Amino acid sequence: MKTLKIASIPGDGVGREIMPEAIRVLEKVADVHGGLKFDFEEFPYSCDYYLKHGAMMPEDGMDRLSQFDSVFLGAVGDASKVPDHISLWGLLLKIRQEFQQEINIRPAKLLQGINSKLANPQDFDIVVVRENSEGEYSSIGGRIFHDDNEIAIQNNVFSKRATKQAMNIAFDLASKRKGLVTSATKSNGIFHAMPFWDEIFEEISAKHPNIKSESKHIDALAAYFITHPHELDVVVGSNLFGDILSDVGAAIMGSIGVAPSANLNLNGKYPSMFEPVHGSAPDIVGKGIANPIGQIWTAKMLLEFNGEANIAEHLLKVIEEVTADGYQTADLGGKYKMTEVTDEIIKRLGK
Numbered sequence: 221m222k223t224l225k226i227a228s229i230p231g232d233g234v235g236r237e238i239m240p241e242a243i244r245v246l247e248k249v250a251d252v253h254g255g256l257k258f259d260f261e262e263f264p265y266s267c268d269y270y271l272k273h274g275a276m277m278p279e280d281g282m283d284r285l286s287q288f289d290s291v292f293l294g295a296v297g298d299a300s301k302v303p304d305h306i307s308l309w310g311l312l313l314k315i316r317q318e319f320q321q322e323i324n325i326r327p328a329k330l331l332q333g334i335n336s337k338l339a340n341p342q343d344f345d346i347v348v349v350r351e352n353s354e355g356e357y358s359s360i361g362g363r364i365f366h367d368d369n370e371i372a373i374q375n376n377v378f379s380k381r382a383t384k385q386a387m388n389i390a391f392d393l394a395s396k397r398k399g400l401v402t403s404a405t406k407s408n409g410i411f412h413a414m415p416f417w418d419e420i421f422e423e424i425s426a427k428h429p430n431i432k433s434e435s436k437h438i439d440a441l442a443a444y445f446i447t448h449p450h451e452l453d454v455v456v457g458s459n460l461f462g463d464i465l466s467d468v469g470a471a472i473m474g475s476i477g478v479a480p481s482a483n484l485n486l487n488g489k490y491p492s493m494f495e496p497v498h499g500s501a502p503d504i505v506g507k508g509i510a511n512p513i514g515q516i517w518t519a520k521m522l523l524e525f526n527g528e529a530n531i532a533e534h535l536l537k538v539i540e541e542v543t544a545d546g547y548q549t550a551d552l553g554g555k556y557k558m559t560e561v562t563d564e565i566i567k568r569l570g571k
């Protein structure tokens with residue numbers, strides 16, 4: 221029997237609603253698998269935790285999480301309690317950076333039966349590879365002066381090592397897919413970092429003569445996601461560009477409520493973390509209508525990256541059958557509640 225030790229952090233808002241749903245599904249997956257067991261431990265790190273303890277997690281929080289095979293996260297953020305930059309830097313970004321989860325993989329593909337927000341989409345299947353540890357998401361800089369003279373300076377950080385790594389992963393993925401890598405740039409506006417990014421992209425492209433590569437400015441590329449998603453394959457972007465493009469990818473899939481992601485640690489020193497693309501969705505919290513599929517598809521990625529590709533594929537197939545038969549939440553135009561969609565997935569996972 222293989223046991224996977226999973227630290228679950230439901231976090232805030234709908235994170236707390238969808239996490240139990242995905243855990244129900246994983247328990248059923250283990251049951252169907254027969255040789256797999258989950259050992260879950262829940263951590264209450266969240267904005268409520270901050271209000272009680274003055275921090276998003278305790279001093280030994282990272283040490284405790286490091287004992288697990290993977291971290292399974294819902295969403296972080298409740299601006300009515302804690303400013304977003306404090307809560308995200310105290311938990312989500314802290315884990316990504318300290319656990320060296322330098323790559324974020326975010327698939328965007330049309331599931332059967334789901335209406336894309338596009339009127340008439342052709343079939344698309346995109347993977348966004350997002351640099352996940354540096355770039356625009358840096359805490360370097362500061363604020364000086366007061367009143368109308370106040371100035372904020374924010375430094376971006378681009379290392380050759382992490383940039384190359386993200387691009388190498390993108391080319392590697394493309395070699396197993398349609399063979400195209402698109403790089404998100406903005407070298408016409410961002411004077412230092414983006415020409416640097418482009419040079420590295422050219423260097424890595426030259427090493428992969430069998431993979432097609434192209435560079436598009438982020439503004440045009442965001443529009444291209446809307447107009448030509450079927451022509452994209454693997455898209456590589458910096459932390460901010462990858463963040464934005466993956467929300468666009470989610471919208472063309474039908475809803476951000478279905479989009480999954482994996483924050484990968486590649487050196488094996490720390491756990492990877494799996495979380496849906498969306499945030500805590502304060503506007504729908506408590507209504508029982510959150511879409512559980514983003515968290516459940518994320519569970520599929522957790523299985524895949526823990527060496528369980530077959531059952532992971534089975535789970536995605538079942539998710540797709542359930543959406544194809546119309547079991548959909550309100551964000552997709554459906555009439556089903558969160559728990560009803562999960563129940564249907566569990567029912568069809570079968571035994």
Ligand SMILES: NC(=O)C1=CN([C@@H]2O[C@H](COP(=O)(O)OP(=O)(O)OC[C@H]3O[C@@H](n4cnc5c(N)ncnc54)[C@H](O)[C@@H]3O)[C@@H](O)[C@H]2O)C=CC1
Binds near residue numbers: 294
């Ligand atoms: N990785 C994370 O934990 C993230 C956290 N956040 C945080 O979440 C909070 C809210 O941020 P927003 O910008 O509003 O983004 P959001 O992703 O929470 O919500 C955007 C829109 O999508 C909808 N939505 C999100 N998840 C859904 C689901 N499962 N089912 C149905 N509809 C869903 C929401 O109702 C809302 O209309 C903020 O505190 C923000 O900082 C935002 C993005 C990512």
Ligand SMILES: CC(=O)C(=O)O
Binds near residue numbers: 497
């Ligand atoms: C913070 C955020 O929006 C993300 O990582 O997707």
Ligand SMILES: [K+]
Binds near residue numbers: 293495499
């Ligand atoms: K999330």
Ligand SMILES: [Mn+2]
Binds near residue numbers: 463467497
């Ligand atoms: Mn985001």
